[in-house]
Amino acid sequence: GPFVHSELNIGGLPDMASPSFNAGIEPCRMHDGSPLHWDYDHSVLPSPFDPAFDAAAKEWLMAVRDCLSPHAYPAGNIIAVQINDETIYCTSNEPPWTLGFEAPAVREFHRMLEEKYGDIESYNKAHGTTYRAFCFVPPPTLEAPPKEPLALADFGEFQWRMRRDLYCRYASWLGLDLPLLTNFAAITPPIIANVPHNAPKAIPPQLAAAYADWWFAQNRVDQDRHLYHYGMISWLGVAAYNIADTHSEPLPEVGRNEVFLRYLATARRRRGINMEENWGFSQLYHPLSRHPLVPVFQTLVSIAGGCTGYVVFTGVNHAYFGDDLDRVTRRKHPTYPDAAPIGPEGETGPMYEAMALIGQYFAREGKALLSAEPVRECRLLVYPPWAAVASWAPRDPSWPKGGDLADLLLGLTATGVGYDIAEIPAFSVEELLEVPVAVIRFGFFMAEAEQRKLAEFVSRGGKLLAIGEPPVMDDLMRPCTVLSDFLATARKGVLWHHGGFETEALLASLAQVGVSPSVRFPAGTYAVLHQGQRDAFVFFFEFGSTHHRVIYVNGRPIELWTGPKTCAVLHLREDRLVSYCVKGVNEHEGVVPEVRIRYGSDEVVVNGDGCAFSEPT
Incomplete structure (x- = not known):
């Protein structure tokens, strides 16, 4: 409190x-x-x-x-x-x-x-x-x-x-x-919850x-990293179906799954706990949230992005609350959440088995997973003062930066390239060099110390994929061209991206600075790699219906036969499938698929949901 x-x-x-x-x-x-x-x-x-x-x-x-x-x-x-x-x-x-x-x-x-x-x-x-x-x-x-x-x-x-x-x-x-x-x-x-008589605050x-600009301007979690641990919450829609509100019906095709991409980007902001996942809030949020597929899919997305743990909500009885404590929520359903995996009397609900499934898996594999790291093939650099200005800037020719950060964030996530995010003022040159390729959308001003930091980053072997014009003023709007002058004469280490933020355009520019995704996947799917010294974990998400997919991890194929909105995490070691956890049952569509996974000489078949381990505890 x-x-x-x-x-x-x-x-x-x-x-x-x-x-x-x-x-x-x-x-x-x-x-x-x-x-x-x-x-x-x-x-x-x-x-x-x-x-x-x-x-x-x-x-x-x-x-x-x-x-x-x-x-x-x-x-x-x-x-x-x-x-x-x-x-x-x-x-x-x-x-x-x-x-x-x-x-x-x-x-x-x-x-x-x-x-x-x-x-x-x-x-x-x-x-x-x-x-x-x-x-x-x-x-x-x-x-x-x-x-x-x-x-x-x-x-x-x-x-x-x-x-x-x-x-x-x-x-x-x-x-x-x-x-x-x-x-x-x-x-x-x-996201507006289903609160009766609520008039949402109008946003021009x-x-x-x-x-994204106002988020990064007021939540400077890297500069605050010595004060608290970062944690995220999940209230941004239904990731499996790309539904960004609390009422729209699922479409036959999700298209570019922006809800999923935003979810993943939030988890990548900084490692920490998924503090609030939607385990059964189908009255306050989208009705699809009553299906186990929804929280399992989203929990795996958050862990794929870098979350180090997750919260499951169990039900409480609030029907006896008076109006002096709760005038709204208890009237929608006597328990909170309304479709929790465990109810207020200790009874299990429809979500329990799915919750227990992933709980069983991470109880066995959590330590090994945390010893691996989400691959970082590049880094998105953020300068919060730019975001503060762009937060108030309409998207018109005189203020082209308003909204660019959101477009870049979604575009970079859509490429499948592993990345993290860093606030420039919070990182030393040595810390920046830990990820030697950085993507930056320039603004016209920057503190001289930060301009010198980026110049040193490039001079010591770092590479910048730069978008826009470099700063020509310092943070007090005095002329300062330290970085601009350096970049004008730099013979290597800088590539100017002149295309848009579409996937192919960004991938082409990233390739020119030496970045090639460790994981490749076809349209309609997404995969994320966590790499350890010997072991790797691959998270897989299907956006379509029943498909035969092939994804490539460091050049090695994984064949998957999936159902609609299947999601999974696989533990790999060399050419072996060490373990897996698959959520194949789609309760909304009434489908129990036969999910097949083939990696190296191993092949497994899962009827609906399941997890298994090839090694003893």
Whole structure:
């Protein structure tokens, strides 16, 4: 806590914390001054910087500490804790004009500006303004965004630091010497749950494509890596069927499976736990979520992307909750989730067998899997200040960068090339060189230190696949062409990508800088490789119906005969199939396929679902 979400009134906060019930609490406000409401009961959310709320949060967390301390590891079984939920009030993938505009938050913004610039004269010089004091500097709004980008970069930094600093303050009050966990929402346009009488916050259509920009601007998880462990959540649609909302019917062909690609990209953001997977929330989210195929498919996608664990939700009975605790969710179904693998009385549901299947597999193979690594054939470099500016930039000829990051992220994922993601300010040259090929979409400004870092990366043997024009200004908008001058004279190590972000165009450019995917697969499928010293794990996902597929792992073929939306993980060692876990039963389509796998001299047949191991425990 103190805000826990869980589809409760005010996200679990007491009534006295909400301005809806306590006029002495300052509301959290959006860019236009309107209060920020909690979707589930339409209560007004409090400013996290309100002094009374801040004091109550401190009192609460210190009381929680006293309750949990005797049970914390090693004396007890609590091995980690999560503070807050999806950063502040579930806004980790909300646009930057959603919160932080009330007076207490704006005062924090002004304090950050003073810390960054020192005095108002330095601020005015950098911004071309004539403010008399920091307290006169307004935050940006959709109606009147600043005409110069540095102000947008400043506010993007504040959106990040606001989330980080609150987390750290709460952690200090909790005071437990345990790993700190987070649960960041997916890199996706916000998904609207099936909440009655909920009016979704409007996002201007011309800015909707910038969802990846605002995510990277306010969630700088690499720069915060010493503070908490990254974790992701799964609420971005139905990955097996490429459904990005809570109501659309499945189409006969999924086409370019963007839901899957976003899911995989979120898992690749940084290694950590899949903190929330949709094990049976078919009332709040898509009705297909009642089928075991959906959470198993998505759990395997998250692990393929790099997740080091996953959460399974078991059912609780909330039918007896009163309106003072839950005015919405309990009315949809008496248990939560409605189709959980294990119900509130310990009874098993339709998802139980599938949950037990993958649980059995990872209980045996989890240690070996974690000793392998997702292959990293290149790295996507991100500079958060660019994303902060692009978050407010409409997609028109005068602002071509708004939305480019999302297009590049999906395009790179679609190639099948193994990659990771790095925030440039958080990595040293030595760390960047661990993955010697980097992809970057340039913006026109960058801190001089970061320009020199990239120049050194190339001069020491790194390769850049560069898109757009290199920066010509530093982070304070002063002329700075360190990187541009270096790249203009570099004889090797730089390739300019002039095509679009389509798969073939990106693959062609990547090949020119020496990147060839370790895994190759036909259209309508996807495969991911984790490579260890001796062993390899291959994750396979079928997007079509019944097919005979051949995928190639480091040039070696794996033949698969699959059913509709079959997914699997295979453990390989040289020319042997050491183990497998297959989810072949498609409950939605009523298909129990015969899944056949042939690798080297090994061939196995699985009727529907199954896992097996060729070696004893």
